[in-house]
Structure formats: C-alpha cells, structure tokens
Amino acid sequence: MTPARTGRHDRAHIIGVALELLDRYGLPDLTMRRLATELDVQASALYWHFDSKQDLLAAVSDRILARIPDLSPGTELPGAARAVRDALLAHRDGAEVVMSSAALRPGPSRAQDALRLALPAGLADADLAAAAVLQFILGHTSLVQQRMHGESHGAASTTGSLGAADDSAVFEAGIALLSRGVALTPR
Structure with a gap:
C-alpha cells in the first residue's frame, strides 16, 4: 500500500507509486517518465530523490524484500x-x-x-x-x-x-x- 501523500512527494511515497506501477505494467514499462506522470511532476523532479533509475529500482527491491518476515x-x-x-x-x-x-x-x-x-x-x-x-x-x-x-x-x-x-x-x-x-x- 502506498503511503498517503503529505504535501511534497517524499522518497517513500515515490517508491510506493513505483511499486504500484510495477504491479500494473511490469518492469519493462516502469519508466521514470511514467512514474513522473503518475505523480504529476516533471521526470527531472524524481532525480532529487534518486540518482538514477537503477537507484530507484534498488529502493523498490529493498521494499519488495522488506516483505520477508x-x-x-x-x-x-x-x-x-x-x-x-x-x-x-x-x-x-x-x-x-x-x-x-x-x-x-x-x-x-x-x-x-x-x-x-x-x-x-x-x-x-x-x-x-x-x-x-x-x-x-x-x-x-x-x-x-x-x-x-x-x-x-x-x-x-x-x-x-x-x-x-x-x-x-x-x-x-x-x-x-x-x-x-x-x-x-x-x-
């Protein structure tokens, strides 16, 4: 479940939305542009929180693995x-x-x-x-x-x-x- 948005997008919220897009469209269609569109921001705004798409995917990976009890x-x-x-x-x-x-x-x-x-x-x-x-x-x-x-x-x-x-x-x-x-x- 994506954390509720509080004002500006924070890292946790962006990861949650990226995970929702992953589930909806799959990895090949999880792009920074699609994520930015979903968040209603410019793609460049995502780079305030993540150095690269791979950095974003590493954070998504960590969120996936956080499900391990x-x-x-x-x-x-x-x-x-x-x-x-x-x-x-x-x-x-x-x-x-x-x-x-x-x-x-x-x-x-x-x-x-x-x-x-x-x-x-x-x-x-x-x-x-x-x-x-x-x-x-x-x-x-x-x-x-x-x-x-x-x-x-x-x-x-x-x-x-x-x-x-x-x-x-x-x-x-x-x-x-x-x-x-x-x-x-x-x-």
Missing part, C-alpha cells in the same frame, strides 16, 4: 527460502527487480541475511551458501514470473513435464537438494 530462531532453510520466494512473488517482476539490483549492488541483502540465519550455526561458508541459495530462488522465481506473464498473454503453455503445475515441486526439490548439500558441508 523476521524469521524466528530455528527456522530451517526451506522455510526461509519459501519466505524469500513469497516476497518476490508478491509483486509482478519482483524477482527480476531484485536480481537486477543484486547484480549491480552486490553484497548482503535482507533475503541473503534471512537465508544465512536459517543455515546451521558454525557453517564455514555461510555467506557463500546463502548467496547460492538466493541465486537459485531468484532464478526459479524469475522463471515462474516469466511463465505467468506469458500465460497472461496467451504465449506460454503449462502442459507437459515440469510445467507451471510442477513449479512448486521443482522449488521444493531444489531447496531440499541445497539443504542436503549444506548439511554435508564441513563446519
């Missing part, structure tokens, strides 16, 4: 992975936005932090393991969202082996394999 101690990797996936699926092209920001702004994110917390204590390469799991989730969720977009335009088929009906099973199998690999990793 604070996980309780003892949450296992599959539960944390599902929480990350659910946050990405809550918004059209959410995985692509987060993936783009992760590629251009490497380093830990709320998603990676949640996954790291779900890994066994004392794991030697917890950062590496969390990054690998996050990349699987981003890739899988991006594929699912691409398929959903194709289906909405009549371009994708869900028939056959490993189609959309099997997306959940593929996700669970991937996370189970990654979890077993983590369990076998020396501490």
Whole structure:
C-alpha cells in the first residue's frame, strides 16, 4: 500500500507509486517518465530523490524484500527460502527487480541475511551458501514470473513435464537438494 501523500512527494511515497506501477505494467514499462506522470511532476523532479533509475529500482527491491518476515530462531532453510520466494512473488517482476539490483549492488541483502540465519550455526561458508541459495530462488522465481506473464498473454503453455503445475515441486526439490548439500558441508 502506498503511503498517503503529505504535501511534497517524499522518497517513500515515490517508491510506493513505483511499486504500484510495477504491479500494473511490469518492469519493462516502469519508466521514470511514467512514474513522473503518475505523480504529476516533471521526470527531472524524481532525480532529487534518486540518482538514477537503477537507484530507484534498488529502493523498490529493498521494499519488495522488506516483505520477508523476521524469521524466528530455528527456522530451517526451506522455510526461509519459501519466505524469500513469497516476497518476490508478491509483486509482478519482483524477482527480476531484485536480481537486477543484486547484480549491480552486490553484497548482503535482507533475503541473503534471512537465508544465512536459517543455515546451521558454525557453517564455514555461510555467506557463500546463502548467496547460492538466493541465486537459485531468484532464478526459479524469475522463471515462474516469466511463465505467468506469458500465460497472461496467451504465449506460454503449462502442459507437459515440469510445467507451471510442477513449479512448486521443482522449488521444493531444489531447496531440499541445497539443504542436503549444506548439511554435508564441513563446519
């Protein structure tokens, strides 16, 4: 939900409107010009709040990942992975936005932090393991969202082996394999 506008547009309000436009039109049509039109300002006014479109998308990415709940101690990797996936699926092209920001702004994110917390204590390469799991989730969720977009335009088929009906099973199998690999990793 977009925060209520109070006078001038602030960063939080602009991010909220950008997220609404993302949900309505998708990432390819989320332009600074469209956002400015929606806000009834000149596109140049947006650059008071964001250095670039990528800076705006990084803020949108952070808002998407803010949907990941604070996980309780003892949450296992599959539960944390599902929480990350659910946050990405809550918004059209959410995985692509987060993936783009992760590629251009490497380093830990709320998603990676949640996954790291779900890994066994004392794991030697917890950062590496969390990054690998996050990349699987981003890739899988991006594929699912691409398929959903194709289906909405009549371009994708869900028939056959490993189609959309099997997306959940593929996700669970991937996370189970990654979890077993983590369990076998020396501490």
